[in-house]
Amino acid sequence: MALPRGEILTSQPMAGILGVRWATLRDWCDEIDGFEQSGAFMRGSNGLKYEFCPVRTIWFLIEHFRALTETEIEKAERINAMALGADAQTMRGIDLDDMKKILDTQGRLMDMRERAGALVDAGTTRTVLNQVFSRMQEVALTAPQELDPSGQWPPEVRAIIDKAMQGVLLRQRAAARTVIEGLRQGTD
Known part of the structure; x- marks a missing residue:
């Protein structure tokens, strides 16, 4: 136009x-x-x-x-x-x-x-790991009580067992950190 x-x-x-x-x-x-x-x-x-x-x-x-x-x-x-x-x-x-x-x-x-199964939800994984580790701690801490329910062990034996369980927990914690760091870096 x-x-x-x-x-x-x-x-x-x-x-x-x-x-x-x-x-x-x-x-x-x-x-x-x-x-x-x-x-x-x-x-x-x-x-x-x-x-x-x-x-x-x-x-x-x-x-x-x-x-x-x-x-x-x-x-x-x-x-x-x-x-x-x-x-x-x-x-x-x-x-x-x-x-x-x-x-x-x-x-x-x-x-x-x-x-x-190639990916997992981070929130679900975190919940699972928290529950697993909490249960592992609970088992380690209650094991001496289950082994000596009546409290008949001498105090020094109980102290040795408690110290051994604490050592187990510390080693579990260190092992978990190693695994998690390996996962973060892409290794197993």
């Missing part, structure tokens, strides 16, 4: 050229910073219609949406860098929807690995 030089359009024809409804164009007029100050349009009031300079309006909106797109791309790249760390460079240019799909896929993959 060719317009004569200097042509001024009202709201409906301008919205039609842009391929949007007048309500959308009006929202842009109200919400986009600097749009009105750019001279692209003049607001209507008291029965007067909005007036748009088509060239200025189109130029302003192209620049606005180009800048908005660049901002979204930068935002997506920052999110990629946070989520992927060193792999972020290889994922350059992926938009937020694609990133969400990748993260959803990774989540499903982790769920499948957990169900297959």
Whole structure:
């Protein structure tokens, strides 16, 4: 559609050229910073219609949406860098929807690995280990009482047995730390 030089359009024809409804164009007029100050349009009031300079309006909106797109791309790249760390460079240019799909896929993959036994829930593992170690301590501490329920052992024998059980607990604790450190470092 060719317009004569200097042509001024009202709201409906301008919205039609842009391929949007007048309500959308009006929202842009109200919400986009600097749009009105750019001279692209003049607001209507008291029965007067909005007036748009088509060239200025189109130029302003192209620049606005180009800048908005660049901002979204930068935002997506920052999110990629946070989520992927060193792999972020290889994922350059992926938009937020694609990133969400990748993260959803990774989540499903982790769920499948957990169900297959390749991964375990950290909270469940912590609970199991706490219960196992608590029970092991309880057994070590109650063993002397079970061996001498009536308390007939001489005090020095009881002290030796108690000291031996404490030694067992300390060795268990050291062994557990060694195993946990090995797991953290990826060794058995």
